[in-house]
Amino acid sequence: MYYQKQFLTQTHLEKVGIRPGSNYKIAGASDEYGCTELDRLWSWEVRPDKPEAVYEIQEKQMIDTCVDFCRKNPSIKAIMLECTGMQPFARAIQQAIDLPVFSWGTILDYAYSVVAHRDYYGHV
Template structure:
């Protein structure tokens, strides 16, 4: 089965089906979780997480102690803390699926761009792209404010897969209609990978998410 992969989790309580970063069955190798108490999704998305930096470091240290070979997180907005956290941890750390954007962009034909789907468009700034190693902003679409994903993650509503899938597909469709040059999709939100295959099938585009990044990182950190 290989070495374990460590996942630093926000303090949330919604359902996580297979495909979600927080479901152990989403991964083809052993994973372990460590929750940062009090770190809510909205706190991290809004960038009001200065008071939690030490706690994120402590979670990474604990996962290292438990035998993890590398680390990731359960929120793509933590890319803003990539350099700060990586500098204080001994294990390789990939905070966000957004770290894949520079590599994906290099793989695309001339004139094609990486499209990003995010949990909150207003909160995803140029600073996030810079921390991800991408000098310019990609075309971005955000999930609807107050929509099904927001009600699930922040409002405690039940998991309704058909409604969530429709909302996400509509968001991707709108993004591609607005930006027809898109040649690949990166999903910022770690709760979207359960729908990655459906996006690929419907739009015939490569899709990258926290699972594609985590599998790559684990392969290198575990020796294959």
């Protein structure tokens, strides 16, 4: 899920090793799904002087967007949330679509776990 798909180019994908036309789908939360609360935070065209969004509205918009996107693309096996404004809703999205959800948060959690291991618990 990309914030504004209109700004994503093939060059962006190629530079990170994604082959054009390979097995991926991209949607724009703002330009395709109209997530207005994201725009209130990120879009210079409509963002108020004090950027703010209503958490509950943005959460519902993100869930509805991802549910619809997955319904239209049943072969999807995971979601990647591109924008930092989306990651607070990753858990709610995951609960709604029952698929892995990746975000900046999962990348940061992984990097942090490499340098600061938690105490082990669980089965051996």
